[in-house]
Amino acid sequence: MRFTTSKMALLGSAMGAIAACTVPAFAHAQETQPAGETAREGGLETIVVTARRRAENLQDTPVSITAFNAAKLETMNVQEVSKLANFTPGLELVPSGTTQGVGVSIRGIATYDPILTNEPSVGLYIDGIYVNALSYGQFDTLDLERVEVLRGPQGTLFGRNTTGGAINIVTRRPSDTFGVEAKASYATHNEIIGKVRIDTGEIAEGIKASLTYQYRTRDGYVDDITRPDKRDPGASRAHAIRAALHAGSGPFTLDYTFDMVRRRDYGPHNQFALVTDAYGAFTSQSPLYGGDPLRVSDKRLGTVNGYDEKVARNNSWNHALTLEYAASDNLTLKSITGHRKWVSHELSPFGSSSDFMLPLITDFSTYPFGTTVMKIDPYVGGGMKRLKQFTQEVQILGNFTRFEYVVGGYYYDAKYAEDNPQTYLYYGDFTGDGIPDGGVPAAGRLAYQGSTKSYALFGQFNYTPAILNDNLELTGGIRYTIDKKRLQTQIYNNGLPPPIENQQGKTFKNTSFNITANYKFTPDISAYARFGTGYRSGGFSPRAFDGSAYNPEKAKVYEFGIKSEFFDRRLRANLAIFRTDYSNLQITQPGFSDTAGFVSNVINAGKATYQGFEFELTAAPVEGLTLTFDVSYVDPKYKQFLYNGIDIKNDAKFGFVAKWAAHVGGTYEFPETSFGTPSISLDYSYKSSRVYESVSSDPIGLPDARDQLKGQARNDLSGRIALSKIPVGGAQLTLAVFGENLLDKKYRISTIDFGALGFGTAIYNRPRVIGIDAKVNF
Numbered sequence: 141m142r143f144t145t146s147k148m149a150l151l152g153s154a155m156g157a158i159a160a161c162t163v164p165a166f167a168h169a170q171e172t173q174p175a176g177e178t179a180r181e182g183g184l185e186t187i188v189v190t191a192r193r194r195a196e197n198l199q200d201t202p203v204s205i206t207a208f209n210a211a212k213l214e215t216m217n218v219q220e221v222s223k224l225a226n227f228t229p230g231l232e233l234v235p236s237g238t239t240q241g242v243g244v245s246i247r248g249i250a251t252y253d254p255i256l257t258n259e260p261s262v263g264l265y266i267d268g269i270y271v272n273a274l275s276y277g278q279f280d281t282l283d284l285e286r287v288e289v290l291r292g293p294q295g296t297l298f299g300r301n302t303t304g305g306a307i308n309i310v311t312r313r314p315s316d317t318f319g320v321e322a323k324a325s326y327a328t329h330n331e332i333i334g335k336v337r338i339d340t341g342e343i344a345e346g347i348k349a350s351l352t353y354q355y356r357t358r359d360g361y362v363d364d365i366t367r368p369d370k371r372d373p374g375a376s377r378a379h380a381i382r383a384a385l386h387a388g389s390g391p392f393t394l395d396y397t398f399d400m401v402r403r404r405d406y407g408p409h410n411q412f413a414l415v416t417d418a419y420g421a422f423t424s425q426s427p428l429y430g431g432d433p434l435r436v437s438d439k440r441l442g443t444v445n446g447y448d449e450k451v452a453r454n455n456s457w458n459h460a461l462t463l464e465y466a467a468s469d470n471l472t473l474k475s476i477t478g479h480r481k482w483v484s485h486e487l488s489p490f491g492s493s494s495d496f497m498l499p500l501i502t503d504f505s506t507y508p509f510g511t512t513v514m515k516i517d518p519y520v521g522g523g524m525k526r527l528k529q530f531t532q533e534v535q536i537l538g539n540f541t542r543f544e545y546v547v548g549g550y551y552y553d554a555k556y557a558e559d560n561p562q563t564y565l566y567y568g569d570f571t572g573d574g575i576p577d578g579g580v581p582a583a584g585r586l587a588y589q590g591s592t593k594s595y596a597l598f599g600q601f602n603y604t605p606a607i608l609n610d611n612l613e614l615t616g617g618i619r620y621t622i623d624k625k626r627l628q629t630q631i632y633n634n635g636l637p638p639p640i641e642n643q644q645g646k647t648f649k650n651t652s653f654n655i656t657a658n659y660k661f662t663p664d665i666s667a668y669a670r671f672g673t674g675y676r677s678g679g680f681s682p683r684a685f686d687g688s689a690y691n692p693e694k695a696k697v698y699e700f701g702i703k704s705e706f707f708d709r710r711l712r713a714n715l716a717i718f719r720t721d722y723s724n725l726q727i728t729q730p731g732f733s734d735t736a737g738f739v740s741n742v743i744n745a746g747k748a749t750y751q752g753f754e755f756e757l758t759a760a761p762v763e764g765l766t767l768t769f770d771v772s773y774v775d776p777k778y779k780q781f782l783y784n785g786i787d788i789k790n791d792a793k794f795g796f797v798a799k800w801a802a803h804v805g806g807t808y809e810f811p812e813t814s815f816g817t818p819s820i821s822l823d824y825s826y827k828s829s830r831v832y833e834s835v836s837s838d839p840i841g842l843p844d845a846r847d848q849l850k851g852q853a854r855n856d857l858s859g860r861i862a863l864s865k866i867p868v869g870g871a872q873l874t875l876a877v878f879g880e881n882l883l884d885k886k887y888r889i890s891t892i893d894f895g896a897l898g899f900g901t902a903i904y905n906r907p908r909v910i911g912i913d914a915k916v917n918f
Contacts, residue, residue, distance in 0.1 A: 183709030184760050189288050191308065192600070193297055193546045194537065199703050202615065202658035202668035204291040204716035204754060206231075206770075210284055210312070215807055215821050217860050217878045219333065221287070221309070226825040226856055227803055228289050229754035229772035230305075232796060234889050243890075246291050247720065248750050248774045248797040249304030249695075252832075252890075253728045253740050256527055256556040257590055257627060259677045261304035261693075261726075263294065267311055267397065267460050269478030269531055270299045270552065282380050282399070283337065283352050286310040291754065292718060293674025293695040295652030296600050296617030299533060299550050303674040303695040303722065311397065314350040314386050315339040320918040327878075327911025330369065331358040346388040354380045361906050362409040363443045366494075373409035373446065374906065378402065391466040396459075403454040409444060410901040411492035412436035412518075413891060414848050416841045418576045419898030422567050423496055429513050431497025438848075440886040440904040447489030447517045456482040474535040474548075484525045490892070490901045491518035496565065501578045504570070509578060516581050519897065521562040529554040542606065547599035557589040558682075561635055567898055583635030588682040590627040596620060600654070608659070615656040623648045623677040631685055642686045650675040650692060664705040672697050676726060681741040690742045691724040712758040719751040727795075729783075730837040730893050745792070745834070746780030764809040771802040783835060792834045793846065798854075800828040816866035816873075822859045829853045837895030849891040849900045857882040874915040884908040 187198040187207050198207055206228045208216070218224060222233040222242060232245035234252070243252035244262040251261045256272070264271045288308040295301050318341035325333045335354040342348050360372020369375070382399040415423070415436050423434045432445050463475040496516050503510030535548040567579040600617035604610055624647045630639035654672035661667070676693040701716040727745040752774035759767045776797060778789035805823035829852055836845040862876035890903040 183707075184705070184712050184758055184766075189286070189308075190310065191288055191290050192602075193535065194544070199664075199705060199712070199714075200666070202613070202656050202666075202670065202701065202703075204699065204701055204718070205288055206291075206756065207286060207288045209286050213284060213287065215819075215860060215862075216805075216823060217858065217880070221307075224287060224289070226858070227768075227770075227805070227823065229756060229770045229801060229803075230291050230752075230774065231289055232798065232827075234796070243796065244304075244307065245796050246289070246305035247718065247752065248776050248794060249720075249722075250796040251726070251728070252796060253742075255682065255740075256525060256558055257588070257625075257679050257682055258728075258742065259300065259679065261302060261676060263298055263300050263302040263306040264309070265298065265306060266309045266458075267395075267462065268476045268533065269460050269480070270529075271480065272527065272529070272554075282335075282354050283312045283350075283382055283384075284309065285312045291716070292670075292697050292699060293652075293672055293720065295672055295674040295695075296598055296619050296654045297546070299531065299552060299596070300594070301596075301619065301621055301650065301652055301675040301677070303676045303693055303720075311382075311384070312350070313395065314348040314384050315341065316348065317341045321915065323913065323915040325911055325913030328907075328909040329359045329361050329374075331909070331911065332356070333913075348386050350384045352380075352382045354378075356380075360406060362441070362904075364409075364446050365443060366445055366448060371406055371451075373406055373444075375406040377404045393464045395462040395464075398460075399456075399458050401454075401456045403452075405452045405454065406449065407452060407486065407488050408890075408903045409441075409446060409492070410488070410490040410892065410903055411441050411444060413438055413888075413900050413902035414842070414845065415899040418841075419567050422576070422579055423493070423498065423518075423565075426493075426496045426498055429497035429499070431515065432493045432495045434496075435492040436899075437492075441492050444492040445494050446492065447494045447520055449487050449489050449520075452484070452486035452488075452522075454482070454484045454486075456480065470540055471536070471538045474537065476531075476533040476535070478529075478531040480527075480529050482525075482527045485523070487520055487522040489517060489520050490894070491899065493518065498565070498579055500565075501570070501580045509570070511578065514581060516565050516579075517563065518899065519562070519564040519894065521560060521564075523558065523560040525556070525558045527554065527556045542604045544602040545599065548597075550594070550596040550598065552592065552594040554592045555589075556591070557587075559585075559587040561585040563635070564897060568896075585632035585635040585639075586629070586683060587632075587639070588627060588629040590625065590680075590682075592677075593624045594677075595622045611660040613658045615654070615658070617654040617672075619652045621650045621652070621675065621677075623650075625677070625679050625689075627680045627682060629680075629682045629685055640685075644680050644686075644689065646678070646680075646689045648678050648692050650677075650694075664709070665703070667702045668700070670697065670699040670701075672699075678724075679742070684741045687741065690726060691744050693726045693744075694723050696721045710760045712756075714756045715753065716755075717753045719749065722748045722750070727834050729835070730833065730895055743783075746778065746782050746787070746789070748776055748778045748781075748794075750774055750776040764811070766807045768803065768805045771800070773800055775799060781834070788835065793831050795831055795833050798827040798830045800826070802826045812865065816863045819862050819864065820860070823857070825854075825856045827854045832891045833893050837893045841898060842893065842895060842900065845893040845895065845900050849888075849893055849902060851888040851891065854887050854905075855883055855885050856880075868916065871916050871918045876913050878911050878913065880909040881906065882908060 189198045189207050225231045225233045230247045234243050249261045290306045293303050294306045319339045321337040323335045333356045337352040339350045356378045358376045359369040360375035362373040364372050379402045384397045387394040427433045459479045461477040465473045499511040500514045501509040502512045530553045532551045537546045562584045566582040570577045598619040603614045626645045628643045632639050652673045656670040658668040674695040678692040697720045699718040703714045705712045724744040725748050730740045754772040756770040776794045781789040781792040803825040807821040809819040831850045833846045858880050860878040864874040866873040888902045889905050893900045
């Protein structure tokens, strides 16, 4: 439970300052402003969410949830959804080590291996349609209306049952009036973003449309001495287009969207963070033969000589159709249809050196082994991935005396494939005497094709009994799910055909439920208690080849929360305390295979309990000023961790879990002037240190890799100064200066323990970024 004394003092001082400023302001507001329109205008805005499949005030929703509207996302300069982790208690979004995926964690429950057979512990939904976040990389925030982060198992209303939580993204509908919005920005590392949106307005009765295009380019932020800046690690180019159509006539409405994203990236740099003594001694010979020297450091390397990788190509095409029919004031029928396709090609190098020149064993028939000096890279992997999914959801929403309900059915059909060739240096013992004999140029190759079909029936009912002055609301929900999985796997000896093939299939079934009681003590203060269950489907690890299926992960959550507003809605305080019990906890553990190369397999570790809290405070003490403070804590403990048949619960740790997270922020909008409205915002976030694996994958060669590769505590300061509503003819202009990582802190955001290969790698965060942007609305 370390949150260092100095940082606790810092936050305590900040909160003391906030309290000192806000209490007199609250009192003054109470004394000088009568309850009414003026007080409401000076208070906090109402946040509308759809976490329970209907629009309602966030404060009336008995769910631990954080929500951001479009204006707030712009103020925080959120260019990618991954930045939301800085402002959301209990949320983590980190790269997987390639351009092909992003790992999402809520309350410490995470899935970070971007293999397509894995089910994420946190579901991502765009306009109600499930998206496999492990496969789609980082999402540009194109045309967002709102982002909602739901914490805890979601086992009733959301399409793919999840044990960690859900992120619900809602995009902007076309506007009622014609308009053009154009935005451009320039920042450190030659980052350029250009975006234009056109709204047609109503082109016929009830029909309107919008079209948005965005271009983004950035140089790399790690200097590779053999490449130009535009091809350095971290460089990126992306084109995105989105078209939306809304049609509504009487009780019937139709919403259709199409978006296409074309990304070209050079992945983040995976530098050597540690090596075994034997691996280091062997590879250090490289300069003697005219090769690249070994570069290994437990600090961020600013200059490297990496493998000259080809650009990674990620393309996606996505359709969404929502039909809604209001049969009466009490009954609505809704259909949500989605089709998504994603194709990726990438080769990812690991290690901060390239072109080793080493004496490698090429002839095992002689003794001592015959060697040849050859050029070799430490490790290169990747290949092709593709995913195609179709989803269909039908909902019936209604209400009658004291009842509100939603019932429906859900269908999910996904087909996916991967071809993953690998080449690497293997340095080891080939005679069995325990002493390394030398290195060999090795290769592995894994390919698989699989499918998942899921069927579900669900229902949730809210009941307000005729007691306690209608202040009590009872909620009950249930979901029955059938998941059918099929997998065909091929592994290649030394990466060469013919492959060895294996086919597997299994069906998983689950019933999840949710019970919640919510009581309003006053119109502005309520408390809820929740008991619910969640489920993450079982499946197969292709890298284990013919290993048995791993079992579904199941969760039981006990949660108590308070939502409150005070001083005529000038102060909002929300608290959630939770305990979640997990059985068959799914853990991804790295390993090594002679045929497939470096692998990571999903295992059922056993049982664990996660408990903690989230606290969020928002204040508007004076007109124009908004202050925020939030903190989260999670303390997980294993009750059982079976590894190779042995219970190591006292030695295993929880990967990707930062126990403490905190955020302090403030925004002040100055009074409007004839030349515009100035504003300033500042945000500081802290996350404690974390390890990235439960155990070290090679207890002999790198026994302390898990702890040596841990991520440091993170301190991030960002800010934005803007002048908005600048009159320019008939348009309005906004100019802003922004900064990210203003403290220029350097810390690991992801590591990989390569175990038997003799090394571990680390990815570091992007250095300080300063930029400017301009937006104009016609």
